[in-house]
Amino acid sequence: MNKKSLASISFVLPSVIIVGVFVYAFIAWTVAVSFTNWNTLLPNWSFAGFSNYTSIFTNNLRFRMDLINNLTFTPFFVLGSMILGFFLASLLDKGVKFESFFRTVFLLPMAISLVVSGTIWVWLYDPANGAVDALLKLIGLPAINWLGNMSFALPAIIIATIWQYTGFTTSIYLAGLRGIPKEIIEAAKLDGAHGFRLYWNIIIPMVQSSTVTAFVLMIQLSLQMFDIIWVMTSGGPAFATDMPAVYMFIAAFKQNFVAQGAAIAVIxxxxxxxxxxxxxxTVGKITEEES
Amino acid sequence: MKKIGILFVILTLVGSLAVMAAQFSIYDWWTAGGEKQAITAELNYFHQLYPEVNIVQNPVAGGAGVNMQAVIKSLIFAGLPPTTFQVHAGWEMYQYASAKLLSPITDLWQSEGWTKVFPERIKELCSYNGQFYAVPMDIHRANMLWYNVSIFKKLGLKMPTTFQGLIDLMKKIKAAGYTPLAVGDRNEWAGIMVFEEGLLSTAGPQIYDDFFQGKVNYSNPKVKEALKDFRDIMENYLNANHASLSWDQACGLVANGKAAMTIMGDWANGYFMGLGLKAGIDYGAVAVPGSQGVYNIVIDAFPVPKGLSTTQRKCAYDWLKTIASVKGQAIFNQIKGSIPARIDVPTAGFNTVQVANMKDLKTDILVSSAVHGSEAPAPFVTAWENALTVVQYHPGMSIEQAVNYLNGVNAQYLTSEKLSH
Structure with missing residues (x-):
């Protein structure tokens, strides 16, 4: 081994160790716990087989509702924040006046803690004093008890989370749009591509890697959604907004079903x-193609 | 020079660790109006008595302590117990005691003579397997109804003496255009209290105790009646925004005249007092109609975790002596709205609601609250609350279907094996 590779190993090693311990070792530990009988306050390491998994899927109304909620939530949240993010990024890319001001405005929600924005949304949705219902009344629509109604609670949370994360997708798309060489757009315009056709045939395919990145990050966020739900509804009313991550928290920390909580985490x-x-x-493939 | 700098940093880190060890670190969930002032006053008194102790208070918001318990459990799992933490006496404390995470403090109870000044049922709830594990700071009463005096006067209403009478009253109040019952069940438990207190009022203390010991279930006619009433109330007589409010915001609706009544423990008393309202003039309180003569207790207590250093252990003992003293109990409870757990604290300085409760405590039948973790084990309480919420939000479910579903949940969690401790 030469000196150079020794040096590079010594640079990489600390982060490999840290990631190894704090990410992969803990994942392995959670998987191990999910196969034990640790469903009490104190650890019980006796082997339980798949019983924690079977108990989650059979005879458990709550987990089934959680999965349905999450599968309903995900497409709206992911597509909503991506389409809105692409739209805003395209507007910013047009070189609007005060671009950096608007960029900050769109990005700001992302910088706010989910607990803070959740609390603000609870106030906005309040049927007695909230701004949302006040607006509805103004345009002659009946007030809606957003967070207290089983049909409206999930849409209310979808709106709040899209608001929170659109800034994030905007920044991803803005970077993608800025990466398209101007000549290509000019050439397409000379060839007669304008408006919708320009976007559909040229721009959207050119930001494909941004789309894939945003898509995966949003799905991953969606599957792990916890903070904002905990603050806004704690999963209620009657589990209408409950998600696996909320149930995991309750099972492990309120009911002391630590192994069952771990099983939910593994799922x-x-x-x-x-x-x-x-x-x-895909990312591997895209990078290969580009190089 | 550089080496000295590094040495300095290391020494500072070690020094700060040493300081941390001498700290009195206390966890509680008292963050709403009234309760926050009460714990601050108590900690100030503690500081007066032991000025050398460095107090680090760690309040974790979230009524009934759900968020704080998660923090405590993770600290204990990590082997970093705080000096002491708030816990509800009874089952919630048993889970820590049975896992051998708490130090028995029977010696302290005996040397301080506490066995003579606390009521029998409270001593039971603070002990586990013949040893004391916690010291009660207060006694709350869960089965209380709070009402807006001016709405009652304006509508010429009289407080009924049965739970059925209370529902008739709600009907009247609704017809007059007011919200009959304010509830803030963003965290579920406040809504479930409506069932718990309704059950106690309708079925009485014996069936109430039997229910949480798995001896009777929802098929019992009295329990079934309480379940029907619960669904009726939750569907017809609440503020529309109940699911987005917390318990104190619901009390706020009573305080500002938007709702006539609320069912809540007497921490509501502390909330009203904190707003500067006067008991008997601005707001009134009675035991939930039908439950007169029964005291549904919720006890906030403090234990001593295992694994403390000698200094920390001394700090914990000093804190327990402070909160158990006559003066310590008076300072905290006068502001908190609850009453002292000691029976020898003079009534001077307490408001009319508290004085009435102090009198009742000596004569009433005592039961304890399941919602607040004293009456039943935590895994059951969560499942029970979840199931009732499902029933509450599915008015299409017939009463027979609801009874079947709820009985199934009780049978799963209230087995004799799970109830042995």
Whole structure:
């Protein structure tokens, strides 16, 4: 081994150790716990087989509702924040006046803690004094009890989370749009591509890697959604907004079902992998093509 | 020079660790109006008595302590217990005691003579397997109804003496254009209290205790009646925004005349007092109609975790002596709205609601609250609350279907094995 590779190993090693311990070792530890009988306050390491997993899927109304809620939530949240993010990024890319001001305005929600924005949204949605219902009344619509109604609570949370994360997708798309060489756009325009056709045939395919990145990050956020839900509804009313991550917290920390909580965590992790692995493969392919 | 700098940094870090060890670190969930002032006053008194102790208060918001318990459990798992933490006596404390995470403090109870000044039922709830593990700071009463005096006067209403009478009253109040019952069940438990106190009022203390010991279930006619009433109230007589409010915001609706009544423990008393309202003039309180003569207790207590250093242990003992003293109990409870757990604290300085409760405590039948973790184990309480919420939000479910579903949940969690401790 020469000196150079020794040096590079010594640079990489600390981060490999840290990531190894704090990410992969803990994942392994959670998986291990999910196969134990640790469903009490104190650790109980006796082997439980798949019983924590079977108990989550059978005879458990709550987890089934959680999955349905999460699967309903995900497409609206992911597509909503991506489409809105692309739209805002395109406007910013047009070189509007005060661009940096608007960029800050769109990005700001992302910088706010989910707990803070959740609290603000609770105030906005309040049927007695909230701004949202005041606006509805102004245009002659009936007030809606957003967070207290089983049909409206999930849409209310979808709106709040889209608001929170659109700034994020905007910044991803803005970077993508800025990366398109001006000559290509000019050439397309000379060839007669304008408006919708320009976007559909040229720009959207050119920001494909941004789309894939945003898509995967949003799905992963969506599957792990916890903070804002905990603050806004704690999963209620009657689990209408409950998600696996909320249930995981309750099971592990309120009911002392630590192993069952770990099993839920593993399921969330597997669901995330289903999305992330194809992403890693595509990214590899895109980079290869580009190089 | 550089080496000296590094040495300085290391010494500072070590020094700060040493300071941390001598700190009195206390966790509680008292963050709403009234309760926050009460714990601050108590900590000030503690500071007066032990000025050398460095107090680090760690309040974690979230009524009934759900968020704080998560923090405490993770600290304990990590082997970093705080000096002491707020816990509800009874089952919530048993889970820590049975896991051997608490130090028995029977010696302290005996040397301080506390066995003579606290009521029997409270001593039971603070002990586990014949040893004392916690010291009660207050006694709350869960089965209380708070009302806006001016709405009652304006509508010429009289407080009924049965739970059925209370529902009839709600009907009247609704017809007059007011919200009959304010509830803030963003965290579920406040809504479930409506069922718990309704059950106590309708079925009485014996069936109430039997229910949480798994001896009777929802098929019992009295329990079934309480379940029907619960669904009726939750569907017809609440403020529309109940699911987005917290318990104190619901009390706020009563305080500002938007709602006539609320069912809440007497921490509501502290909230009203904190707003500068006068008991008997601006707001009134009675035991929930039908539950007169029964005191549904919730006890905030403080234990001593295992694994403390000698200094920390002394700090914890000093804190327990402070909160158990006559003066310590008076300072805290006068502001908190609750009453002293000691029976020998003079009534001077307490408001009319508290004085009435202090009298009742000596004569009433005592039961304890399941919602607040004293009456039943935590895994059951969560499942029970979840199931009732499902029933509450599915008015289409027939009463028979609801009873079947709820009985299934009780049977799963209230087995004799799970109830042995």
């Amino acid at each position: 969330i992790f597997l669901l995330t992998l289903v999305v992330v692995i194809p992403y890693l493969l």
